[in-house]
Structure formats: structure tokens, C-alpha cells
Amino acid sequence: MALTAQEVMQRWDFQRDCLIEMLHDVQSEYHYLPREVVEGLSHGLKVSVPQILEVATFYNAFSLTPKGQAKFNLVICNGTLCYARQAPLIIEQFESELGLKVGGMTPDGIFGLEESACLGVCGLAPVMIINGEEVVGRISQDRIPKLISELRGRAEREKHKPRQED
Numbered sequence: 517m518a519l520t521a522q523e524v525m526q527r528w529d530f531q532r533d534c535l536i537e538m539l540h541d542v543q544s545e546y547h548y549l550p551r552e553v554v555e556g557l558s559h560g561l562k563v564s565v566p567q568i569l570e571v572a573t574f575y576n577a578f579s580l581t582p583k584g585q586a587k588f589n590l591v592i593c594n595g596t597l598c599y600a601r602q603a604p605l606i607i608e609q610f611e612s613e614l615g616l617k618v619g620g621m622t623p624d625g626i627f628g629l630e631e632s633a634c635l636g637v638c639g640l641a642p643v644m645i646i647n648g649e650e651v652v653g654r655i656s657q658d659r660i661p662k663l664i665s666e667l668r669g670r671a672e673r674e675k676h677k678p679r680q681e682d
């Protein structure tokens with residue numbers, strides 16, 4: 517059942533101040549922000565579509581198109597604080613470990629990689645968000661291989677349900 521604009525607004529009591537939270541819910545459901553849901557939010561919250569899109573494009577955790585059909589879309593923050601805490605090196609390492617460039621996807625479709633302006637969780641810098649919903653904070657270069665192998669493991673388990681345990 518796809519989440520409707522009405523349902524997401526109900527969750528947040530139709531509070532305009534919760535627009536970002538609503539967008540996170542929509543992103544998490546669809547992995548992007550479908551136009552009809554944005555229009556529904558605009559209508560219900562009395563906020564213009566351009567205003568909603570302005571918020572959505574400021575935070576790169578949101579996609580306006582159904583791109584990133586990778587199983588895990590990794591968005592690495594390169595905002596000021598994350599930048600100061602080695603985000604460029606972290607991005608480079610993800611590129612090198614995954615064998616792709618920012619904006620790309622691995623041939624197996626498991627990983628997509630993007631970078632972003634501030635994701636709004638600077639206290640956890642440097643930060644990555646997976647599929648617009650799962651925040652991984654305080655990433656260090658030495659954690660990256662393990663993070664990748666855990667995600668690969670998750671992808672494998674989901675592919676071969678029922679789950680196998682070693």
C-alpha cells in the first residue's frame with residue numbers, strides 16, 4: 517500500500533513545521549518524492565509546490581526522480597562540518613571500495629553513491645544516509661569496508677530468503 521499525502525500529513529498532525537519529517541516518510545516509502553504526493557502535501561499544508569521543492573532540493577537526502585534504483589543508495593554528507601571531518605576522504609574511499617564515482621551505481625545494482633550538502637544531523641558528522649532513512653554517523657575510513665560488507669550481506673540475505681545462518 518503506497519503511502520498517500522493524506523496519510524503522511526495525518527501522521528504529523530498536518531503540522532507545516534513537520535514538512536521535512538513528512539518528506540523523509542515519503543522518501544523512505546518510495547525512495548523518491550513522487551510528484552502527486554508533493555502536490556497532495558502542497559494542497560493539504562497550504563504550502564506551494566515550489567516551496568516544497570526548495571526544501572527537498574536543499575537536502576540531498578531527497579530525490580525528485582525515481583533514480584538510484586540501487587538496493588542501497590548511499591548519500592554521504594559533504595556539508596561544512598562533515599567536510600571538516602574528512603568527508604572528502606570518506607567519499608574517495610567509498611568510490612574506491614565500490615569501484616564507482618559519485619552519481620554511479622555498482623553493476624550488480626546493490627550500491628549507488630551520492631554526496632550531499634548538510635543532511636541536518638551535524639552532531640553525527642561525518643554522516644551517511646542509506647536510502648534516505650538510515651543514518652550512519654561518525655563514519656571513519658576504517659569502518660567503511662565493514663559497512664560495505666554488512667550491506668552486501670543484507671542484500672544477499674534478502675535475495676535468498678529464507679535467511680540462512682552460518
Ligand code: FES
Nearest residue numbers: 593595598634638
Ligand atoms: S554538515 Fe554533514 S550533517 Fe551537517
